[in-house]
Amino acid sequence: MGGRTDIRPSEITPEAVWQSRRDWLRRAAAGSLALGLPLGAQADDEGPSGPVLEGAPNPALSIDEPANGWRDITTYNNFYEFGTGKADPSENAGRMRLEPWQVRIEGAVRRPLTLDLDALLRLAPLEERVYRLRCVEAWSMVIPWMGYSLSHLIKHVEPTADARYVVFTTDLQPEAMPGVRAGILDWPYTEGLRMDEAMHPLTLLTFGVYGRRLPPQNGAPLRVIVPWKYGFKSAKSLVRISLQADEPVSSWMSAAPREYGFYANVNPDVPHPRWSQATERRIGTGLFAPRVPTLPFNGYAEQVAGLYQGMDLRRNF
Ligand SMILES: Nc1nc2c(c(=O)[nH]1)N[C@H]1C(S)=C(S)[C@@H](COP(=O)(O)O)O[C@H]1N2
Ligand SMILES: [Mo]
Numbered sequence: 001m002g003g004r005t006d007i008r009p010s011e012i013t014p015e016a017v018w019q020s021r022r023d024w025l026r027r028a029a030a031g032s033l034a035l036g037l038p039l040g041a042q043a044d045d046e047g048p049s050g051p052v053l054e055g056a057p058n059p060a061l062s063i064d065e066p067a068n069g070w071r072d073i074t075t076y077n078n079f080y081e082f083g084t085g086k087a088d089p090s091e092n093a094g095r096m097r098l099e100p101w102q103v104r105i106e107g108a109v110r111r112p113l114t115l116d117l118d119a120l121l122r123l124a125p126l127e128e129r130v131y132r133l134r135c136v137e138a139w140s141m142v143i144p145w146m147g148y149s150l151s152h153l154i155k156h157v158e159p160t161a162d163a164r165y166v167v168f169t170t171d172l173q174p175e176a177m178p179g180v181r182a183g184i185l186d187w188p189y190t191e192g193l194r195m196d197e198a199m200h201p202l203t204l205l206t207f208g209v210y211g212r213r214l215p216p217q218n219g220a221p222l223r224v225i226v227p228w229k230y231g232f233k234s235a236k237s238l239v240r241i242s243l244q245a246d247e248p249v250s251s252w253m254s255a256a257p258r259e260y261g262f263y264a265n266v267n268p269d270v271p272h273p274r275w276s277q278a279t280e281r282r283i284g285t286g287l288f289a290p291r292v293p294t295l296p297f298n299g300y301a302e303q304v305a306g307l308y309q310g311m312d313l314r315r316n317f
Helices: 014-030 070-075 088-095 117-122 150-156 195-199 251-255 301-308
Strands: 102-107 113-116 127-134 139-149 165-170 190-194 204-209 223-225 238-244 279-282
Touching (some): 113 117, 150 195, 150 204, 165 195, 190 195
Antiparallel strands (some): 102 113, 204 223
8 A cells, every 4th residue: 555655643744734635725726637636526526615624644544546526525425314326415414413413332341431523523633544435336436534543432432351343323313314214224224343343543433524524425423434345334424333242233234144244345356246346436537437456455455454364255255
């Protein structure tokens, strides 16, 4: 993967953060023909909007690829609570109530806590990390998320020896969520990770994108991002994080157990029962752009393959 520079986090100044933001604005203003423009950022992409969120870039945990534009990231979404169409979340998620927002962290922990958003934001310094997001539907994007490693929060609640899995639960607001009435999944949306996956530094508790608060369609006010797994593992709009001894059954596993396994590591060698996972379409590269090969663990094999040593990844898909 490799960092873009060898600046240590301690050397990253507020100016450096501001500079990266300014570079983005300059590139956006230069129009879509300029070199280094975010992928798919058309000249009429208005660029990032919403409340600013400051955080230092973390080049060591970022991929060195041009990010998708704000418009692709915020209008091509999966958030089935708001409908199954890619544009449904950007059209409907604005009706979600976001304040006040609290997250309950409970289960196999010595210090169960209910934290509001400000307390969560203060728990650790925010970092900007550019990750690839690979959807099980065989498309991908490159997204500059803002957050901190989930491990900070998990350590804060002092897990007990029984904490072998972590379960994430999305908020359920049926009045605001037209997709919930349509069935499809058992709501609320739940997902899970094994404890070592949840504690891995790449697993990001995410509050923002492009230096702004997460828009509702991207999982405001906070979500998890697990970059080496298919996108459905990265649950949005979290209200509960619970630690437990047993492997959970996620919403997608119970909807279609043959299609969606617990691990869901990005794996070009294991096709989805209804389509290949060998290649992906990079959103924003144009209708005629060639598909790109999908990488094992979505390109993060060096960092995470060790978590699965000795496991049969065809059986544990
Ligand atoms: N609560 C909830 N979280 C969810 C989903 C969903 O439908 N509901 N979709 C998942 C899928 S399939 C993907 S690819 C990513 C998309 O995140 P993005 O829209 O921010 O790119 O969110 C994941 N998290
Ligand atoms: Mo997805």
